[in-house]
């Protein structure tokens with residue numbers, strides 16, 4: 369097992385890893401708003417934000433450059449730990465409209481604790497040559513950010529690749545030619561249903577560096593235990609919001625369950641502050657409550673994994689049970705297990 373615990377010392381405080389950065393849709397023109405969770409769910413004093421969409425939201429950006437802090441704008445305590453990615457995911461389809469310099473300026477203005485470098489994500493539909501161009505571009509952007517970066521915030525180089533060798537080479541090249549506090553693996557979301565492939569790619573990144581490893585976008589209830597097992601230090605997710613939108617109820621230890629499949633239940637199988645006192649009917653009609661529960665479910669999943677490790681229980685045995693209910697994820701975990709065993 370590659371699971372590991374570390375501490376990050378950041379401008380706004382310390383964070384114990386592994387940790388989830390729940391996605392805050394602040395700045396996005398979207399109805400999928402993130403409910404308040406900082407202060408309610410003690411595990412998450414963290415947030416992932418999109419630097420570009422905040423900068424492009426004019427009234428908000430004006431407030432932020434006129435003395436309002438990002439944390440005030442988000443209505444969270446000033447010691448909330450913020451990871452600002454470049455917003456590169458939007459460049460899957462759109463033209464790149466930012467530079468490493470402008471992104472760093474924005475991240476600094478926002479008072480982020482961790483900066484992700486500008487990246488141009490890959491697509492499964494792209495030809496190999498186009499994806500290679502994007503990989504090289506992201507590496508160049510990362511090196512430029514490394515040259516320009518000053519201050520106490522951590523700089524994570526965003527890395528992409530759809531084969532293990534490309535990822536390994538990119539990280540080694542960045543390690544040699546730049547100065548980064550960690551690496552953030554992107555472009556996994558478009559291939560997330562290919563668990564075997566994602567597992568191999570994450571493992572290649574984990575092997576290429578001992579520094580902090582973040583995986584963009586894969587902190588949902590199924591991926592979380594897999595990533596913990598593979599030694600990933602942090603991840604982010606908006607799955608708790610999207611699942612609530614789809615009326616999907618996340619259950620720690622199991623995964624997602626459409627609410628329509630369990631309509632006859634009065635009480636839900638979760639004692640979190642949302643579900644413990646309420647009946648299913650109330651939660652079904654309250655999307656914010658469902659979103660909050662889903663985030664609790666992610667916290668509980670993480671707590672449970674930590675418990676298994678701390679109590680000295682057999683993690684692989686726990687994961688055998690955890691994944692036995694779904695053939696696809698069970699096979700992905702089996703692949704991961706074989707690969708990890710070869711390493712350790």
Ligand SMILES: [Zn+2]
Pocket residue numbers: 638639640641642643644661662664665
């Ligand atoms: Zn609950």
